[in-house]
Amino acid sequence: MSRHCRFSHLLLALGLFVLGAGGVRAAGIGDLVEIRWAEQIGRFFTFQDASVRYALLGSIFLGLSCGLLGSFIVVRRMALVGDALSHAVLPGVALGFLWNLSKDPLAIFIGATVAGLLGTFFVSAITRTTRLKEDAALGLVLASFFAAGLCLVSMIQRLPTGNKSGIDKFLFGQAAALGADDVRLMGIVTGVIAVLIVAFYKELQATSFDPAFAKASGLPAGWVHHGLMLLLAAAVVIALQAVGVVLVSAMLITPAAAAYLLTDRLHRLVFLAALFGVLAGVSGAFLSFVGPSLPTGPLMVLGASAVFGMAFLFGPRHGVLARWWRRRSGAARTRRENTLKSMFHVWEAGGFRTEGVTLTELAERRRETLEDVQRLGTGLIRHGLATQSGDVFYFTPAGKLRAAEIVRNHRLWELYLTNSANIAPDHVHEDAEKIEHVLGESVVRALERRLDYARVDPHGRSIPTPREIHRDAGLTDESSGEGRR
Amino acid sequence: MTDLIPAFDAHAVFVAPWTEHLASFGWIAAMGFCVAVACGLVGNYLMLRRMALMGDAVSHSVLPGLVIAFLLSGTRDTWPMFAGALAAGGVTTLIIEVIHTHTRVKQDAAIGIAFSTLFAVGVILTVTFAGQIDLDADCVLFGEILFLPMEPMVSMGGWTLGPAPFLRMAGVCFGVGLLVIIWYKELLVSAFDPGLAKSLGINPRVMHYGLMAVLSLVVVSAFEAVGAILVIAMLILPGATASLLTTRLSRVHLLSIVHAALSVWMGVSLGIWLDCSMAAAMVVAGAALFCVAWVASPTDGLLVRWWHGLTNSR
Numbered sequence: 001m002s003r004h005c006r007f008s009h010l011l012l013a014l015g016l017f018v019l020g021a022g023g024v025r026a027a028g029i030g031d032l033v034e035i036r037w038a039e040q041i042g043r044f045f046t047f048q049d050a051s052v053r054y055a056l057l058g059s060i061f062l063g064l065s066c067g068l069l070g071s072f073i074v075v076r077r078m079a080l081v082g083d084a085l086s087h088a089v090l091p092g093v094a095l096g097f098l099w100n101l102s103k104d105p106l107a108i109f110i111g112a113t114v115a116g117l118l119g120t121f122f123v124s125a126i127t128r129t130t131r132l133k134e135d136a137a138l139g140l141v142l143a144s145f146f147a148a149g150l151c152l153v154s155m156i157q158r159l160p161t162g163n164k165s166g167i168d169k170f171l172f173g174q175a176a177a178l179g180a181d182d183v184r185l186m187g188i189v190t191g192v193i194a195v196l197i198v199a200f201y202k203e204l205q206a207t208s209f210d211p212a213f214a215k216a217s218g219l220p221a222g223w224v225h226h227g228l229m230l231l232l233a234a235a236v237v238i239a240l241q242a243v244g245v246v247l248v249s250a251m252l253i254t255p256a257a258a259a260y261l262l263t264d265r266l267h268r269l270v271f272l273a274a275l276f277g278v279l280a281g282v283s284g285a286f287l288s289f290v291g292p293s294l295p296t297g298p299l300m301v302l303g304a305s306a307v308f309g310m311a312f313l314f315g316p317r318h319g320v321l322a323r324w325w326r327r328r329s330g331a332a333r334t335r336r337e338n339t340l341k342s343m344f345h346v347w348e349a350g351g352f353r354t355e356g357v358t359l360t361e362l363a364e365r366r367r368e369t370l371e372d373v374q375r376l377g378t379g380l381i382r383h384g385l386a387t388q389s390g391d392v393f394y395f396t397p398a399g400k401l402r403a404a405e406i407v408r409n410h411r412l413w414e415l416y417l418t419n420s421a422n423i424a425p426d427h428v429h430e431d432a433e434k435i436e437h438v439l440g441e442s443v444v445r446a447l448e449r450r451l452d453y454a455r456v457d458p459h460g461r462s463i464p465t466p467r468e469i470h471r472d473a474g475l476t477d478e479s480s481g482e483g484r485r
Numbered sequence: 486m487t488d489l490i491p492a493f494d495a496h497a498v499f500v501a502p503w504t505e506h507l508a509s510f511g512w513i514a515a516m517g518f519c520v521a522v523a524c525g526l527v528g529n530y531l532m533l534r535r536m537a538l539m540g541d542a543v544s545h546s547v548l549p550g551l552v553i554a555f556l557l558s559g560t561r562d563t564w565p566m567f568a569g570a571l572a573a574g575g576v577t578t579l580i581i582e583v584i585h586t587h588t589r590v591k592q593d594a595a596i597g598i599a600f601s602t603l604f605a606v607g608v609i610l611t612v613t614f615a616g617q618i619d620l621d622a623d624c625v626l627f628g629e630i631l632f633l634p635m636e637p638m639v640s641m642g643g644w645t646l647g648p649a650p651f652l653r654m655a656g657v658c659f660g661v662g663l664l665v666i667i668w669y670k671e672l673l674v675s676a677f678d679p680g681l682a683k684s685l686g687i688n689p690r691v692m693h694y695g696l697m698a699v700l701s702l703v704v705v706s707a708f709e710a711v712g713a714i715l716v717i718a719m720l721i722l723p724g725a726t727a728s729l730l731t732t733r734l735s736r737v738h739l740l741s742i743v744h745a746a747l748s749v750w751m752g753v754s755l756g757i758w759l760d761c762s763m764a765a766a767m768v769v770a771g772a773a774l775f776c777v778a779w780v781a782s783p784t785d786g787l788l789v790r791w792w793h794g795l796t797n798s799r
Binding site for chain 2: 074077078079080082083087126129130131132133135136138139140142143144146147148150151152153154155158172246247249250252253254256257260261293294295297298299301302305308312318320323
């Protein structure tokens with residue numbers, strides 16, 4: 001298992017590296033020389049050009065609206081509905097364009113929103129009235145609508161005016177092509193989306209996480225769903241010109257998925273997703289401006305994927321590195337505690353008479369070689385749990401305390417399983433081996449109360465009590481070292 | 486509007502392509518048919534295993550594999566392309582699995598993230614190296630089935646066999662057909678009853694990765710003809726239409742071949758009439774056939790359901 005994991009992580013890291021290298025390479029190509037580069041960057045950050053301002057504002061609005069809605073898409077497991085919807089808008093774009101043969105933002109907006117909603121309607125109609133599953137229905141609607149759109153687009157491009165129209169910009173996106181009208185529309189739609197999400201936050205939250213509860217408390221779950229679809233279609237449509245039809249869904253899914261790795265609270269998720277969306281949008285617009293021949297959409301998507309990759313690797317709680325580290329340090333701690341426990345067992349078998357435990361005794365107890373046991377003992381010494389003189393190990397006070405605690409946890413749990421869960425005494429050891437390392441103080445107190453402060457475990461050995469533990473450890477009250485966890 | 490939709494000329498639409506222009510439209514139709522059959526057969530299994538959207542993912546993510554294979558090998562021969570596609574398919578499956586098993590992101594979102602990232606890489610590479618490779622962003626979306634007759638013909642021993650992409654597609658189509666026939670029972674069992682399949686000694690992981698490998702090969706050979714997104718339609722439409730009409734897998738296969746032939750024929754006609762992208766026209770025709778089956782299927786079409794509703798309520 002773990003070897004397989006590490007291998008796949010390695011591959012993934014390699015892939016990310018290749019992606020990063022590809023991005024850098026791509027930005028450096030073209031007919032640009034070094035000086036033009038710096039000049040372009042300067043132009044971008046001084047906002048001299050109107051087109052830069054529009055592109056920047058547009059990508060901010062786009063990132064905001066996609067991030068806000070995307071978080072609900074991700075928690076509702078509707079990620080691929082967003083994908084289907086974003087492909088399904090294409091015929092609407094083409095029809096809106098045909099309305100008066102120009103890039104009229106409002107006509108395209110209305111056409112595309114209607115097409116997107118029609119697509120989601122078809123998906124639900126197909127899943128409701130046929131035996132086809134949702135994934136098939138999604139893929140079918142997505143590709144069929146997209147094909148109809150492509151037919152229309154190729155017909156428009158054949159028209160005398162069509163070829164210069166910039167309708168091909170809708171496929172992969174070009175933020176530099178945004179005009180004042182487009183950005184105004186994007187601003188309005190983003191504002192409406194933000195206001196509606198704040199206004200209906202509670203309804204959205206309830207229907208996303210607990211549909212049964214939402215239904216029971218009389219929330220109109222159907223209407224919330226349809227409203228969300230409408231907003232989603234609107235967000236996809238305003239994002240089209242900058243990201244393109246093909247990759248819009250990534251702007252919905254990826255920032256929100258990255259945020260989902262970092263937090264457990266919905267409002268933080270929404271906030272982070274919007275932030276990541278803006279980050280991805282702006283970086284995509286920037287890179288696409290620096291290298292003018294590059295379409296914006298793929299660059300924005302790569303920006304979002306980079307954010308996701310960072311969250312995947314370095315997220316403090318759910319990140320791969322953090323979890324790997326936790327697992328590793330957890331395994332090391334378990335190993336130390338098991339060694340302590342063996343020392344305690346040897347010590348107990350000798351009737352607590354001798355203070356030290358020899359290397360040979362410990363090796364016999366653990367059925368391991370002397371070298372292995374010496375290595376384990378060195379680990380204990382490094383953590384201040386034991387000392388060694390010659391071939392004899394001695395507990396430090398902290399080590400003795402922890403050893404007694406582990407033994408107590410083990411025997412208490414065995415007793416609990418035997419008495420309260422009616423499990424045969426010879427079946428409880430394995431379970432206790434695992435749980436002894438994770439029982440907290442409060443659980444131990446509760447167990448002791450429940451078992452009437454029993455002193456003997458099912459195998460007839462005595463259970464060390466807190467007072468004994470502290471006295472044996474030579475402590476009065478407080479513990480030290482890594483005792484409390 | 487009159488500019489947009491040309492006048493309908495029955496001779497040009499229905500007769501000419503199969504008589505005077507047979508030399509070009511014959512190859513286009515044959516290519517479309519092979520694409521639709523190979524995709525349809527693989528797609529049937531994808532749908533049974535509820536992996537239809539893996540088709541979506543793989544069809545997008547073979548693009549970077551193709552471009553990198555082009556750039557590394559400098560040719561568009563069959564084997565580098567297949568290798569690139571297999572690698573891309575493998576990487577996609579792996580990324581999806583890693584995201585899905587190591588984080589709490591669900592599978593649908595993992596699919597979306599994986600294929601959009603890879604596709605974005607592919608588009609950027611395509612645009613950046615546009616001068617060096619024989620592939621442009623339009624081809625990625627529309628496919629180039631119309632240019633097929635202009636490809637150099639391959640001939641062997643004095644016999645003209647056909648354009649190279651067609652031969653490749655025909656080979657893949659034949660291979661897929663053979664696989665389906667040879668392993669019909671194994672595929673059937675593992676699609677419908679994974680538990681039974683496992684107890685019969687069919688390794689589900691081998692099955693999964695094998696299917697993904699075949700999918701990558703089919704997608705990459707169809708890619709040039711129909712583009713990245715229309716492949717999805719080719720994968721799903723034949724089987725979806727067929728499964729509205731029958732429930733037996735063997736009949737689903739046969740009907741999806743029929744669907745492929747009909748939609749290619751209608752698509753060629755539609756494409757000639759409207760003078761639009763031929764591949765898109767084929768998909769639109771296929772979608773129209775799906776709608777017909779949806780409404781008028783004798784077993785559970787909308788009309789039949791409506792009629793049952795009427796007679797039951799009476």
